[in-house]
Amino acid sequence: MTSTLSRRDVLSTMASTMAWLAVGGLGLSTMACTASPRxxxxxxxxxAFCRMTIDDARFGxxxxxAKGRLETFDSIECAAAYVQGLADSEPPRTVWVADFSAPARWVDATRAVYLHGSRLRSPMGRELVAFAADADTTTLLAEHGGTLTTxxxxxxxxxxxxAGFRPTAGPSPQRDTAADTAARASAHAH
Structure with missing residues (x-):
């Protein structure tokens, strides 16, 4: 038994198939734009902020x-300065920080525990390190010093x-010079 399809049937089937492919392709392209930590x-x-090569992933x-691009950072302060410089209309989808005690483990930046001014020397000199939210903060402070922050x-x-770290509109942070520090000290003394 031979079946003949009309031109109308063929075009209708093709249109239906193309519609399904378009919907499926849209879903795949949306999934492909969602970056995950690596x-x-x-x-x-x-x-992405200071352009330095990343040497130590524990501080990364x-x-x-907002557009789904994954940016890498050598330090928490560079990532924070980058986020501060983003337009309010384009906040990041997410920010992850490396857990210093297990750098392959990524922690949501809003849930991490941070030490500032500790004995752990970060690449940009702010001594900022992150740990998982369930880290024992008493032990962290005893081992590394510093203060806890969010x-x-x-x-x-x-x-x-x-505080000595001024994010700029450009890719590089500006660091205070000795003259800047002296000028601030003089201004505070008056």
């Missing part, structure tokens, strides 16, 4: 932009020009 590659990855961070505290720290 290990930093020391010596190969570079910081990842940011997924992601909001980290963001405030990089926004404070008196």
């Amino acid at each position: 290990p930093l590659v020391p010596g190969e990855d570079s910081c 961070a990842l940011v997924v932009t 992601w909001s505290g980290v963001r405030a720290l990089v926004s404070d020009p008196v």
Whole structure:
């Protein structure tokens, strides 16, 4: 038994198939734009903020932009300064920080526990390190010193020009010079 399809039947079937492919393709392309954390590659990855080559993944961070691009950072302060510089209309989808005690483990930046001013020397000199939310903070403070802070505290720290780290619109942070520090000290004395 031979079946003949009319031109109308063939076109209708093709249109239906193309519609299903388009919907399926849209779903696949949306999934492909959703970045997930990946290990930093020391010596190969570079910081999206200061452009330094990443040497120590324990201090690293990842940011997924509003458009789904995965950016790498050599330090928490660089990631925070980058986020501070984003337009309010394009906040990042997510920010991850490396758990210092297990750098292959990524922690949501808003849930991490941070030490600031500890004996652990971060690449950009702010001595900021992150740990998983369930880390024993008493032990961390005893072992490393410093003070505890949150992601909001980290963001405030990089926004404070008196603290010595001024994020700029460009890719590189500006560091205080000795003259800047002396001028601030003189201004505070008056």
